[in-house]
Amino acid sequence: MVAEIGWDPEVWEDPIAFEPERFLEIGGGEFDFTGIKEIRMIPFGGGRRMCPGYTLDMLHLEYFMANLVWNFKWETAWEVDLWKKPEFQGQS
């Protein structure tokens, strides 16, 4: 059910496409997944029964991403200087 909320084509253009950059365009890069400001995608549910483990999950996902970055050689699909992006230097 929470997954289907996140795939609503009336809310998301081409919802199944992997376009993580779409989240940068919403709320100035501060996407709300808690359902407090709006409900577009709530992977941890919302309200009083929202997943109490979500802060642990977010830490775990950062750890997971950091390991991907660490262990693989990454290239951008288009020309971009990642060193000019503060979020890639942990300054976001």
Ligand code: HEM
């Ligand atoms: C990526 C990982 C996880 C996802 C996507 C996730 C997602 C969810 C969702 C959608 C719910 C239902 C919320 C609702 O009914 O509105 C839920 C409930 C819950 N989650 Fe998670 N969860 C994750 C990991 C965890 C972890 C690591 C813990 C514990 C350390 C945890 C503990 C719980 C508990 C106890 C509930 C029941 C809350 C209640 O019914 O009051 N979850 N989770």
